[in-house]
Amino acid sequence: MSKLKIAIQKSGRLYEESLQLLKDCGISVNNGKDQLKVSVENFPMEIMYLRNSDIPQYLEDGVVDVAIVGENLLAEKNKEIVIVQQLGFSKCRVSLAVPKDIETDNIQYFQGKKIATSYPNTLKKFLSKNNIEADIHVISGSVEIAPNIGLADGICDIVSSGSTLFKNGLRETLTILKSEAVLAKTSQLSFEKENILEKLLFRIKAVLKAKNSKYILMNVPNEKITDISNVLPVLKSPTVIPLAEAGWSSIHSVIDEERFWDVIDELRENGAQDILIIPIDKMVI
Ligand SMILES: Nc1ncnc2c1ncn2[C@@H]1O[C@H](COP(=O)(O)OP(=O)(O)OP(=O)(O)O)[C@@H](O)[C@H]1O
Ligand SMILES: O=P(O)(O)OC[C@H]1O[C@H](OP(=O)(O)OP(=O)(O)O)[C@H](O)[C@@H]1O
Ligand SMILES: [Mg+2]
Structure with a gap:
């Protein structure tokens, strides 16, 4: 097999x-x-x-x-x-960066300059699209050190939090691609x-x-079920289960991780109480 x-x-x-x-x-x-x-x-x-x-x-x-x-x-x-x-995951970008005292973000800065990078093809393509001729110096790592040791005027490398640039006195100017x-x-x-x-x-x-979704459940007075259901972004329609206490129900649904703070405010404004947000292990829809 x-x-x-x-x-x-x-x-x-x-x-x-x-x-x-x-x-x-x-x-x-x-x-x-x-x-x-x-x-x-x-x-x-x-x-x-x-x-x-x-x-x-x-x-x-x-x-x-x-x-x-x-x-x-x-x-x-x-x-x-x-x-x-x-x-x-591993979200980052490939960007151009310059010493922090260079004030311009204009790509023309790189005209005729020396740029150190581990990504020569990506850089070449970007420069030629922008009609910039530069001297590309390929190094396989620690690219951010290049301007400090006089090897280059700028760099093109991976940036994520930006802390490596910051620690080496550099500043991100242009993003070439996201990854x-x-x-x-x-x-x-x-x-x-x-x-x-x-x-x-x-x-x-x-x-x-x-990973991008959360299971949400809350207690709701029965007369508010329709209002709350209208606020919830649901898969089909929310699950509504009566509580032991008369006049109350528990509503269950799934919401996008990114949206849940906005939605929670609206739910509370509409009378939802005891809101629980629970991670979901797998989701097959
Ligand atoms: N600081 C970062 N934050 C987030 N993602 C990153 C970061 N640095 C690199 N990446 C992503 O992770 C991938 C692997 O990077 P990593 O530095 O681990 O390996 P590498 O140096 O490219 O390769 P190798 O495995 O050949 O030694 C990169 O191609 C990029 O997509
Ligand atoms: O913006 P930051 O969050 O500081 O991340 C960016 C740094 O991360 C990567 O290097 P890595 O630590 O993978 O080392 P490497 O050069 O040995 O691959 C990349 O080459 C940058 O130097
Ligand atoms: Mg790396």
Whole structure:
């Protein structure tokens, strides 16, 4: 029987959440120490631990079938790879930055300048789209140090919280692209493997949907049930259960994580009491 070969990062920014996602999908991973290839007992899958930067090539060659990788890296390597699902973690951006005493955010600043980066293709594409000619200096890490040691006038690198830029006296000026972890696949997957991928994707979607939603329940006077139901963004219609105390009901529903503070204010204004918000483990709709 076929097994889907999935690559995840061996160590680094993507490792923990990639592994956690697979575990949340019910895939039991028995990590042997320093084992780079692990088989899974309860799902037709084999896991390979690889360097993030090597993954696009392995995907293009079909050495691995699918992988969890940074979207920015796929943009940089520009290979024949299909993004199957955005995963919502390791969010960052690839940006240009300059020493903090340079006041302009104008891209013209970079005309004829030297820029250090680990993402030369992304940078080249962006500069040529904006008719800027610059001298690109490729380094593989610690890019933020380059202006301080006289290696470059600016940098192009990953920014997340911005603290690395700040600590190195730099300032973000222009964002080139936004990135998050994605599930990507090789362009030549067999029918059998596509089926396994479908099953995996079904589970991933249930996990992601649950992560972004909360179960909400509250007590409501019966005459307010309609008002409250109109406020709640529901899947179908809310569940209404009578309480032992006459004239009161308990309303249950699901709301988006992002919206719940706004909704809670409206619910209270409409007479809801004893509001509970509970995390959801999986959500299949
Ligand atoms: N500070 C950050 N915050 C959030 N996401 C990040 C951050 N830095 C990197 N990433 C994302 O995580 C991915 C992996 O980054 P990481 O630094 O762990 O590995 P790497 O240096 O690209 O690779 P390798 O595994 O080849 O050593 C990046 O491609 C990017 O998408
Ligand atoms: O905006 P921040 O939250 O400070 O994050 C940005 C930093 O994170 C990444 O480096 P990482 O720590 O992964 O080290 P690396 O260069 O060794 O990959 C990236 O290359 C930046 O240097
Ligand atoms: Mg890094």
